[in-house]
Amino acid sequence: MKQKRYFLSEADLPKQWYNxxxxxxxxxxxxxxxxxxxxxxxxxxxxxxxxxxxxxELNQTDRWIDIxxxxxxxxxxxxxxxxxxxxxxxxxxxxxxxIYFKNESVSPVGSHRLNSxxxxxxxxxxxxIKNVTTETGAGQWGTALAYAAxxxxxxxxxxxxKISYEQKPYRRSMMQVFGAQVTPxxxxxxxxxxxxxxxxxxxxxxxxTAISEAVELARMTPDCKYTLGSVMSHVTLHQTVIGLExxxxxxxAEEYPDIVIACFGGGSNFGGISFPxxxxxxxxxxxxxxxxxxxxxxxxxxxxxxxxxxGDESGYTPLLPMFTLGHKFAPANIHAGxxxxxxxxxxxxxxxxxxxxxxxxxxxxxxxxxxxxFARAEGIxxxxxxxxxxxxxxxxxxxxxxxxxSKTILFNLSGHGLVDMSxxxxxxxxxxxxxxxxxxxxxxxxxxxx
Amino acid sequence: MKQKRYFLSEADLPKQWYNxxxxxxxxxxxxxxxxxxxxxxxxxxxxxxxxxxxxxELNQTDRWIDIxxxxxxxxxxxxxxxxxxxxxxxxxxxxxxxIYFKNESVSPVGSHRLNSxxxxxxxxxxxxIKNVTTETGAGQWGTALAYAAxxxxxxxxxxxxKISYEQKPYRRSMMQVFGAQVTPxxxxxxxxxxxxxxxxxxxxxxxxTAISEAVELARMTPDCKYTLGSVMSHVTLHQTVIGLExxxxxxxAEEYPDIVIACFGGGSNFGGISFPxxxxxxxxxxxxxxxxxxxxxxxxxxxxxxxxxxGDESGYTPLLPMFTLGHKFAPANIHAGxxxxxxxxxxxxxxxxxxxxxxxxxxxxxxxxxxxxFARAEGIxxxxxxxxxxxxxxxxxxxxxxxxxSKTILFNLSGHGLVDMSxxxxxxxxxxxxxxxxxxxxxxxxxxxx
Numbered sequence: 001m002k003q004k005r006y007f008l009s010e011a012d013l014p015k016q017w018y019n020x021x022x023x024x025x026x027x028x029x030x031x032x033x034x035x036x037x038x039x040x041x042x043x044x045x046x047x048x049x050x051x052x053x054x055x056x057e058l059n060q061t062d063r064w065i066d067i068x069x070x071x072x073x074x075x076x077x078x079x080x081x082x083x084x085x086x087x088x089x090x091x092x093x094x095x096x097x098x099i100y101f102k103n104e105s106v107s108p109v110g111s112h113r114l115n116s117x118x119x120x121x122x123x124x125x126x127x128x129i130k131n132v133t134t135e136t137g138a139g140q141w142g143t144a145l146a147y148a149a150x151x152x153x154x155x156x157x158x159x160x161x162k163i164s165y166e167q168k169p170y171r172r173s174m175m176q177v178f179g180a181q182v183t184p185x186x187x188x189x190x191x192x193x194x195x196x197x198x199x200x201x202x203x204x205x206x207x208x209t210a211i212s213e214a215v216e217l218a219r220m221t222p223d224c225k226y227t228l229g230s231v232m233s234h235v236t237l238h239q240t241v242i243g244l245e246x247x248x249x250x251x252x253a254e255e256y257p258d259i260v261i262a263c264f265g266g267g268s269n270f271g272g273i274s275f276p277x278x279x280x281x282x283x284x285x286x287x288x289x290x291x292x293x294x295x296x297x298x299x300x301x302x303x304x305x306x307x308x309x310x311g312d313e314s315g316y317t318p319l320l321p322m323f324t325l326g327h328k329f330a331p332a333n334i335h336a337g338x339x340x341x342x343x344x345x346x347x348x349x350x351x352x353x354x355x356x357x358x359x360x361x362x363x364x365x366x367x368x369x370x371x372x373x374f375a376r377a378e379g380i381x382x383x384x385x386x387x388x389x390x391x392x393x394x395x396x397x398x399x400x401x402x403x404x405x406s407k408t409i410l411f412n413l414s415g416h417g418l419v420d421m422s423x424x425x426x427x428x429x430x431x432x433x434x435x436x437x438x439x440x441x442x443x444x445x446x447x448x449x450x
Numbered sequence: 451m452k453q454k455r456y457f458l459s460e461a462d463l464p465k466q467w468y469n470x471x472x473x474x475x476x477x478x479x480x481x482x483x484x485x486x487x488x489x490x491x492x493x494x495x496x497x498x499x500x501x502x503x504x505x506x507e508l509n510q511t512d513r514w515i516d517i518x519x520x521x522x523x524x525x526x527x528x529x530x531x532x533x534x535x536x537x538x539x540x541x542x543x544x545x546x547x548x549i550y551f552k553n554e555s556v557s558p559v560g561s562h563r564l565n566s567x568x569x570x571x572x573x574x575x576x577x578x579i580k581n582v583t584t585e586t587g588a589g590q591w592g593t594a595l596a597y598a599a600x601x602x603x604x605x606x607x608x609x610x611x612k613i614s615y616e617q618k619p620y621r622r623s624m625m626q627v628f629g630a631q632v633t634p635x636x637x638x639x640x641x642x643x644x645x646x647x648x649x650x651x652x653x654x655x656x657x658x659t660a661i662s663e664a665v666e667l668a669r670m671t672p673d674c675k676y677t678l679g680s681v682m683s684h685v686t687l688h689q690t691v692i693g694l695e696x697x698x699x700x701x702x703a704e705e706y707p708d709i710v711i712a713c714f715g716g717g718s719n720f721g722g723i724s725f726p727x728x729x730x731x732x733x734x735x736x737x738x739x740x741x742x743x744x745x746x747x748x749x750x751x752x753x754x755x756x757x758x759x760x761g762d763e764s765g766y767t768p769l770l771p772m773f774t775l776g777h778k779f780a781p782a783n784i785h786a787g788x789x790x791x792x793x794x795x796x797x798x799x800x801x802x803x804x805x806x807x808x809x810x811x812x813x814x815x816x817x818x819x820x821x822x823x824f825a826r827a828e829g830i831x832x833x834x835x836x837x838x839x840x841x842x843x844x845x846x847x848x849x850x851x852x853x854x855x856s857k858t859i860l861f862n863l864s865g866h867g868l869v870d871m872s873x874x875x876x877x878x879x880x881x882x883x884x885x886x887x888x889x890x891x892x893x894x895x896x897x898x899x900x
Contacts, residue, residue: 147829
């Protein structure tokens with residue numbers, strides 16, 4: 001059967017992002033100032049983020065936020081991304097399910113991350129900021145920010161989680177080709193890094209630690225703001241361009257998804273593809289299921305606790321009401337570096353609590369098996385993160401095969417894995433393993449994070 | 451200024467390939483049987499290639515060759531590829547030139563190679579063949595064949611030039627993810643490989659050697675055919691889909707190229723983008739310039755000799771009338787593995803001899819400098835091969851700046867460099883060098899190849 005791809009004309013590209021906070025029945029609980037425990041106002045975030053992003057973060061009233069013209073111009077470099085009917089995968093699984101994926105891997109940096117990087121770099125530039133800093137895991141976000149910063153004439157300093165810096169030297173090189181400064185985290189260049197290295201000189205790093213370092217740099221440096229690749233509500237807001245496009249493209253395919261699936265790190269790619277469809281569950285009585293696929297070794301949604309916690313290792317961020325494994329949680333060294341984060345964004349956390357979405361956890365070997373099957377069927381080698389979404393999709397498609405139901409499944413292919421081939425190499429050589437995570441360990445981490 | 455991208459609708463995708471042999475004033479001289487020195491007939495090639503490909507190879511009469519439906523279906527997975535106005539690069543160079551590039555890097559395997567791999571795998575499958583074999587340099591072609599073979603249910607065995615096998619392990623992994631067997635060449639698995647390793651145990655390999663090994667395997671194995679990623683006329687034929695699309699897309703942009711540029715290894719990506727435009731020079735009095743950009747360290751077009759020579763190191767192939775450095779030429783270990791080939795395809799060779807096209811040679815450091823400039827301006831990290839085309843484009847664009855002329859330049863971005871980041875790493879660290887190639891060395895190689 002012929003593969004089908006759907007594109008939008010430039011005129012049909014979204015002109016606004018969708019802010020689901022406006023439509024939520026139970027709004028996210030407020031972020032808290034850790035010292036005073038008072039709800040944060042946008043101004044409280046100004047020292048860290050560009051002002052406009054702070055306002056977007058806390059905006060619970062405006063359903064639609066205009067995408068600035070300059071950002072839309074940059075989006076047009078690579079958007080619309082294709083919506084693809086995965087006929088090869090359907091055939092390989094012999095399933096009656098209709099499987100679609102939104103291919104965000106076609107962006108210049110190879111992932112969905114650019115959708116928010118462009119927006120964040122734009123607002124920083126508009127507000128006269130000269131330098132941006134951030135953390136990155138696998139390097140997808142860091143690469144996106146490095147590229148966006150270059151486009152808008154900003155300098156970028158990226159803290160990359162040490163294990164990824166070493167496992168994925170190609171992404172470090174990509175950031176450097178785009179002109180960014182890249183430092184492995186934990187580093188000795190910040191107090192946060194020094195504290196951690198003093199306690200544990202061999203610590204391989206985590207997103208939580210790298211965030212602490214980047215936030216510290218932003219606070220200490222004039223004209224410098226911090227940017228974040230996921231978790232925050234404004235990041236997810238920017239990513240809704242994915243779902244808004246997908247909605248129109250599914251119309252072109254004359255289908256509507258019964259199930260929407262995405263991998264889950266902090267929630268921005270999941271929210272990005274889900275929220276525009278979820279609004280029809282909230283407003284129009286649709287019954288689409290939304291499944292977040294997280295790694296078994298970092299299961300905040302399936303096994304974490306909903307409570308106020310810090311977004312970073314060192315406790316520099318506001319307190320966030322979220323599903324968390326505790327901000328001191330040290331995730332196993334899985335290859336899906338972008339999913340090695342202890343908490344979930346506040347919007348997704350509230351929606352999970354309220355039963356609007358579901359979560360599954362995927363063992364690492366299952367994820368790579370799914371990735372190889374997909375590569376052979378569709379010709380695209382997925383990022384290790386995206387492999388989790390594919391694994392969850394395959395589970396649902398096989399359920400359809402069993403029941404004979406012809407459900408329509410849409411998943412987000414958040415990025416390609418061309419810069420992660422060493423991980424595939426290890427998988428093919430039988431050297432990828434799963435990580436057991438006893439309940440006790442999660443409890444300990446939560447206790448240590450109180 | 452806003453970047454512009456042009457796509458074709460599926461209905462506008464080419465239905466035929468363009469066979470320039472039909473329009474050439476001086477047809478290519480015949481391939482010769484090395485034993486008898488008699489001109490080859492298609493049947494003489496049947497033991498090595500699929501029959502239909504042999505016929506295409508020697509077809510000097512039919513201007514248009516139908517693209518089989520099944521191949522067109524597979525093309526639709528990723529075609530049309532975008533034609534992009536490189537406004538970022540124009541701005542970076544401050545040139546009045548209009549620069550366009552055809553972005554072949556968006557194919558599932560990251561390069562133009564898939565255009566021919568799909569066609570070759572299709573014809574092999576149609577003719578009942580079970581196994582295909584080939585050589586690959588950087589791995590672009592091997593990856594394309596591995597993927598195409600998987601799609602059509604064929605087994606693939608790939609001989610990869612040893613220096614690339616080691617320098618570019620990610621591409622080896624990609625081929626393996628797609629299910630191919632990959633062997634570093636020279637290997638002990640063939641007589642050709644054994645002979646070379648006996649003489650020089652540390653030989654780093656070349657495309658010429660790897661071709662010998664693959665051809666030997668195809669000859670010795672029932673149900674197995676050899677496939678080639680460039681050089682041969684049927685490969686270039688398949689690649690004309692690039693130029694045919696570009697022609698329509700340039701019309702959408704309301705421009706016609708004054709200059710067409712592509713990097714040059716064996717000639718298929720160069721011919722692919724050039725020939726559809728070149729036909730208007732031949733037939734309609736257009737005056738477009740066509741520039742092949744080859745590496746200074748492997749300069750067959752600019753410094754080689756036009757003569758009959760073998761296509762491979764061991765002399766298994768027919769004798770080809772071509773510009774060559776001698777089939778015993780051992781190219782320096784540049785990162786653009788796909789350009790490390792001693793000869794040029796017979797069509798391009800004849801056209802160069804007759805003055806229809808030009809060639810320039812690009813030093814390695816200039817190529818990577820051009821690649822980094824392009825990456826920062828356009829957000830796409832080009833393959834080391836494609837960097838040569840970009841360098842040649844920059845030279846022409848800077849000439850326009852000097853003269854104030856607003857020429858329209860089109861180049862082919864044959865592939866992305868995401869799997870070549872270690873080369874960029876070395877470039878950024880100042881560890882990339884150029885290679886001097888004295889005339890005497892070329893003369894010696896030509897003498898040794900008599």
